Amino acid sequence: MDMQESAEKKERGGDSGNGRGMGRVLLDYLKSARVGVSIRGLRKSFGDNHVLRGIDLEISPGETAVILGKSGQGKSVLLRHIIGLEKPDAGRILIGGEDINDPDFRKNHVVSMVFQSSALFNSLTVEENVALYLKEHKVFDRRRIRELVSSTLEIVGLEGKESIMPSMLSGGMKRRVATARALVMNPDLILFDEPTSGLDPMMTRTVGDLICDLKHKIEITQIVVTHDIDLAFYVADRIAILSEGRIIEYGTPEEIRCCQDYAVREFITPQFEQQRR
Amino acid sequence: MNGVMSFLKVTGGLVSLLMETLYWCKAALKNTDKISDQLLVIGYQTLPVGALIALFSGGVLALQAGPTLARLGIEENVGGLVGLSLVKELGPVMASILIAGRVGSAMTAELASMSVYEEIDALKTMDINPVKYLVMPRFIAMVLALPVLVIYMDVIGWFGGAVVSAVNPEVHLSFNVYYRNLSDLVDFTAFCNGLIKAGIFGVIISIVCCYVGLKTKGGPREIGTAVTKAVVLSFVLVLVFDYYVTRILLFFGLD
Numbered sequence: 001m002d003m004q005e006s007a008e009k010k011e012r013g014g015d016s017g018n019g020r021g022m023g024r025v026l027l028d029y030l031k032s033a034r035v036g037v038s039i040r041g042l043r044k045s046f047g048d049n050h051v052l053r054g055i056d057l058e059i060s061p062g063e064t065a066v067i068l069g070k071s072g073q074g075k076s077v078l079l080r081h082i083i084g085l086e087k088p089d090a091g092r093i094l095i096g097g098e099d100i101n102d103p104d105f106r107k108n109h110v111v112s113m114v115f116q117s118s119a120l121f122n123s124l125t126v127e128e129n130v131a132l133y134l135k136e137h138k139v140f141d142r143r144r145i146r147e148l149v150s151s152t153l154e155i156v157g158l159e160g161k162e163s164i165m166p167s168m169l170s171g172g173m174k175r176r177v178a179t180a181r182a183l184v185m186n187p188d189l190i191l192f193d194e195p196t197s198g199l200d201p202m203m204t205r206t207v208g209d210l211i212c213d214l215k216h217k218i219e220i221t222q223i224v225v226t227h228d229i230d231l232a233f234y235v236a237d238r239i240a241i242l243s244e245g246r247i248i249e250y251g252t253p254e255e256i257r258c259c260q261d262y263a264v265r266e267f268i269t270p271q272f273e274q275q276r277r
Numbered sequence: 278m279n280g281v282m283s284f285l286k287v288t289g290g291l292v293s294l295l296m297e298t299l300y301w302c303k304a305a306l307k308n309t310d311k312i313s314d315q316l317l318v319i320g321y322q323t324l325p326v327g328a329l330i331a332l333f334s335g336g337v338l339a340l341q342a343g344p345t346l347a348r349l350g351i352e353e354n355v356g357g358l359v360g361l362s363l364v365k366e367l368g369p370v371m372a373s374i375l376i377a378g379r380v381g382s383a384m385t386a387e388l389a390s391m392s393v394y395e396e397i398d399a400l401k402t403m404d405i406n407p408v409k410y411l412v413m414p415r416f417i418a419m420v421l422a423l424p425v426l427v428i429y430m431d432v433i434g435w436f437g438g439a440v441v442s443a444v445n446p447e448v449h450l451s452f453n454v455y456y457r458n459l460s461d462l463v464d465f466t467a468f469c470n471g472l473i474k475a476g477i478f479g480v481i482i483s484i485v486c487c488y489v490g491l492k493t494k495g496g497p498r499e500i501g502t503a504v505t506k507a508v509v510l511s512f513v514l515v516l517v518f519d520y521y522v523t524r525i526l527l528f529f530g531l532d
Contacts, residue, residue: 080398083402084401084402085398085401085402106404110404111402112402112403113399113402115395115398115399117394117395119394119395119396119398119399120396120399121391121396121399122390122394122396123387132403132405133403133404133405136403136405136410137404137405181399185403
């Protein structure tokens with residue numbers, strides 16, 4: 001319940017638990033467009049494996065939605081569809097009212113993703129990894145890019161690690177570099193794929209705080225895919241429970257807690273607690 | 278039937294990647310840093326091993342052909358024979374095999390590993406085209422470096438042939454005679470012939486190795502398999518295209 005208390009404190013406008021807060025440089029830079037996400041009748045099969053069987057989901061602008069579900073239920077596949085890495089068999093995804101397959105979508109919206117594997121470029125240093133988007137799209141001059149990158153790295157607690165290669169970083173540090181890389185894109189929507197898997201409790205808390213900071217200070221729309229129930233209730237405005245390729249429940253954390261549906265209760269009640277009962 | 282479908286799929290994939298790479302060549306001037314990084318790996322770092330191979334290939338040509346020509350009383354033609362063999366055939370083919378094995382394999386391994394560990398997906402999410410960012414610099418560097426490497430290997434191979442012709446008692450040909458005959462027979466057309474082949478082989482190796490790398494899925498075992506596949510496919514295509522390019526060059530009188 002520690003995370004819950006902290007979340008309540010946050011609701012009252014308290015500072016983040018990591019003690020760092022958002023740096024001024026990054027805060028001035030990040031300007032969320034507050035886009036909503038609308039997923040309608042999304043279906044996807046890989047051969048005989050029907051992974052998504054008609055997903056309908058509405059996420060309001062500035063909202064943090066958490067998609068909870070067991071492993072292998074299609075959470076990551078759904079995320080890959082939202083960012084355009086997979087083409088659906090049927091259905092549409094609208095971000096800010098625009099279909100993600102529209103040719104002009106990328107010109108009007110930036111969607112970034114923090115991969116479960118971090119997906120850092122191993123041949124580039126931490127600084128080059130974070131700066132890649134800004135450099136390739138020539139968003140700013142070299143001095144401004146350097147300033148933004150170091151500000152973002154400071155926020156994720158990696159100040160002074162600019163010249164290190166990803167192979168020298170721990171799993172948690174890699175995840176934080178990936179988060180920094182997603183943040184400097186100044187996204188309208190940010191997707192997190194299992195942001196805390198493999199992290200220690202302290203680092204899990206830091207990631208949770210970062211997501212809350214983004215929600216409260218930038219009001220950026222976020223979708224978090226996880227099976228970490230603590231994290232889900234800590235950061236979410238709304239929680240969707242994904243089971244067998246369908247959203248079986250979607251509501252606020254309180255609504256999910258009070259839900260009497262067996263499948264939902266089974267998932268959100270930890271196994272140890274169930275056994276103890 | 279599956280074999281035919283797979284062949285058509287790979288051929289289509291290679292042609293499509295080539296077309297897309299050619300399209301992105303328009304961004305070459307803005308990516309000179311990436312191209313020069315690749316040139317360093319493909320060209321500069323291949324020079325020592327390229328020199329060694331060329332020196333001994335030229336030497337062995339002279340060693341094989343010299344005594345036979347000497348018995349026929351035409352040993353002064355060793356220079357021309359070694360020169361032409363290297364410029365038209367051995368130079369481009371040897372350099373291509375060397376580059377496919379040394380650089381192409383590394384290229385496939387790097388891109389395959391990037392595919393497997395979602396780095397290519399990460400690029401796409403950043404709206405960075407993987408062909409523009411990864412394939413185009415490698416393609417241009419390969420097409421530029423391979424002909425230069427061929428000239429370099431030709432020159433060293435000639436020298437290897439000259440040394441062996443001079444020290445072999447059965448031939449005992451002076452450097453002067455060797456190089457005079459070589460310059461009489463190796464003309465500009467023959468030189469261009471080798472360079473055209475080198476350019477085409479550069480296209481083949483870079484596209485094949487990048488294609489196989491980018492299409493890799495799975496884990497570490499698949500990365501290894503992809504490297505083997507890319508190198509073998511590059512070797513085969515280089516030798517097959519060598520025949521057809523020679524036929525075409527002969528047809529146009531460029532031989």
